Amino acid sequence: MRHQLSLTIGPASFRIGSAWRQPLQQLAELYEGYPRPSGETADFTVRLEPTALLRKWFRPSIFITGDHGLADAAPMSLNHGLLAAEMGMNLQMALGWRRHLLLHASSVEKDGRALVMTGESGSGKSTLAAQLGERGWRLMGDEFALLDLVTGELLPFPRLVSLKNGAIDVIAAEVSADRMGPLLGNTAKGDIRHLVPRDDAVARMRVGARPALLLFPRFGHAVDVRPVGQGEVFMRLTQASTNYVALGEAGFGALTRFVKHVPARAIDFPSGEDAIAMVERLWEELA
Amino acid sequence: MSAALLVSVLRDPDVVSALDEAGWNALIAAARAERLIGTLALALDERCVPESVRPILADARLDAAREARQALWEADRAAEALGEPVLLLKGTAYAAAGLKAGEGRFIGDLDILLPQKELSQAEDRLIAAGWEWVKEDAYDDAYYRQWMHELPPMIHRERDRMIDVHHTILPLTARPTPDVEVMLADAVPVTDRLSVLAPEDMICHSAAHLFADGDLAGGLRNLWDIHCLYCEFRERRPDFDLALLERAAEHQLYAVVLRALRLAHGLFGSPVRQLGAPIQADYCLRWSDRLFIARLLARDGWGRETRKLLRFAFYVRSHWLRMPPLMLARHLLTKWRKGHRPV
Incomplete structure (x- = not known):
């Protein structure tokens, strides 16, 4: 072309x-x-x-x-x-993609262990990952998390972070201007601006981490933490995966192992600051 | 032209040893676009393939294995729903019969063939088992029922898989009328509830579908099917070519099958022999074959369709074959009013 x-x-x-x-x-x-x-x-x-x-x-x-x-x-x-x-x-x-189980989720890493966040568009998972990525965590990806079918490790896919609407100003206030892409106004999902991940996220983009905590974030509600049963986690992750069916038994095996070993919580939060405090606390308790 | 590269590699896999990065990118893109990536992956020797290409081909082999598994499962579900043995067509048939044409092949819909008198009962049973109509358009539905060789496509509401229920080989308006009774009678069982067409009929059906019906979309893969089927059957029976052409003549498909063999020989090197009396077969390419080849190879190194005008001409031809002029005019006008535009 x-x-x-x-x-x-x-x-x-x-x-x-x-x-x-x-x-x-x-x-x-x-x-x-x-x-x-x-x-x-x-x-x-x-x-x-x-x-x-x-x-x-x-x-x-x-x-x-x-x-x-x-x-x-x-x-x-x-x-x-x-x-x-x-x-x-x-x-x-x-x-x-067929080489890993692909989860529509954001993920960040600390001490070789990964926090995975999944939810629908607008749940705040991208923004939260971007914020954590500026506060001592390594951003692994804001859109796709890749689960290794053999080792159970989570692998990064650190493309540009796609920030939408209200999240744009929140993040732009924290990072240098040269890491922000042009403002794309009036897209199908409103305003969008891309964020370049930090250098360490890019340098270590082939380094995986052991999944240690799964969160289902929900932005715009009063602070709340709820346990999520393994059956529900499994079903929600099959829906969050685009290649679960295509991978057949290997995908089932990888997802079963993930669900059995990774604690899961649903969290509601009214603001980014609340969310970060909740994440840090749950990470201390559960991961 | 990248489809040409794909053809040369399928014909002689050693060609890849001369490919550079751009060549590989073009080959993979064309093979994916023509849905021949699984076939390509099985044809190539891992040792002649660069490191970065191996996982791409491994993925394609896994996908193909899953396709075959799913297709056979789906065939079994249809047999269960219908409560009697099912005659499979195309990809699922090749996989079920363990034919080389089925290896690595992309399999989309489940195609089955039934006697026309069983059609309405089959329809009821499929609906009871969870299949439903894809098109809710009254004109399309009426058109299918009045003129086509198959029911309007149905999709299973839980498994999301399509089924095409055929009751004959070509649309009722097409000029050749293959003898579907004979095809049904000569079907070959592969399990206690699945059967496939006899070898000659399998190629007649594939060739009819390719050259007497559609606009040659996905034609390269269909021609590859014919090549694989022909090679395999000919290996089993050296005089298979005679039996095939004789059968083709009975189905009024002699010209169509001969063209398929000429092109399969021309592009993929199918082993053919000139025949004199009483059955004549000359495999030198005609000038019209050049048009078919140009159409079949209209794909570039980015996987894009090329030769738009030729593609459009074949699209028009597919309609011309399907209906007489007045009926065609009325059909196109109706579709146009409904907002349909040819690509």
Whole structure:
């Protein structure tokens, strides 16, 4: 394709092709500190194509696809090209990754042990991971956590953190400006701004950790902590995994082991500060 | 052209020793786009493959094994629901019969063939067992029932798997009318409740599907099926080519099957021999074959579809084959009004 870029994030490598320069230029700047694949075959090909012939120039509109794609993917404006590239990579992982059990979850690490947080979009798991990543924890990822099928270790996928709406100002106040991407206004999920993980998160992106605590965060409610039974944890994690069915018995084995060994709690919190205090306390008690 | 690279590697896997990084990326992208990655993964020798490609191929082999397992499970569910043996078509049939064409093959929907008189009973039983209609559109439903060779597609509400229930080989409006009674009568059992078409009919069906019905989307994989089936059956029976062409003539599919063999020979090197009287077979490529080959190879190193105009021409052809002009005009107008646009 006209413009292309290769990236490695955690265990996966991507070859991204685009009909336009801008998305890849922004992507290259934000991923500058990441290792570049050299001479390797990419695990996945991502394509950013015009939705129709004339849409390359006239009211440019991006169709996100690649090795794996969705026929009914919503077109995106070129102004949101950076987001489109990120979504393209996520799409490949969600539909095509088979080497680990993929959980739609954020994760952070301390002393070789991992805290995993899962929940729907808007639950606060991304923001919480980003905040912890600035306070003594290593950010492992804000979107996907990869569970090794053999060792039970959790592996990082530290792509750019995607901050939405209210979370943008909270994080922007804590980090240097050069770690923040451009503000993407009026996307399907509101305003979005990307955060570049800290250097240690990128440098150790191939180093796993033993999962030690699972939380189901819920932002916007009064402080509360509830135990979650193993059966419910199992069911919720199968729903949070995009490749659980595809992995068959290996996925079942890995998930069963995770659920048996990792304590789980549901936490509600009205603010980030409350959440951080709760996480630190539960980590002391349970992990 | 990357589909061409894919074809040359499937034909002779040693070709990969000359590939660089860009070549590998192109090969993998084309193989995924043509849904031949599992086939490719099984064809290549691990030792000739770079380190970064091995896990990609290992993933593809695992996916293919799961596809086959799921497909056979689904076939069994259908047999259970219908309460009688089921005649399988296409991918599931190749897997069930343990044919080389089934190895590494992507298997999407479950395709089965029933006598037309059993159709409405089968429909009721499938619905009772949890399958439901995919399209709730009255026109599409009526169209399928009046003119097509299969029921409108159904999907299982729990397992999310599709089933296509065929009652004949080609749409009722198509010009050739293969003899489905003969195909049903000659089916070969593979288990006590699953059966497949006889070898000759299997290729006739695959060729009819590829060249007398659709727009050649996914055609490369279908042609690979035909190549594998033909090679395997010919190995078992040296005069299989004669039996096949004779059978094809009985089904009014002689030209279609001969084209399939010409292209399989031209692209994948299927072993063919020229035949004189009484059955004639000449495997030199015709000029029209060049168009088919150009269409089959219309895929670039990023996995993108190329040759849009040719693709569109084959799309138009698929409709032309399917219906007489007036009926086609009415059909396209109705679909257009409903907002359907060809890609």
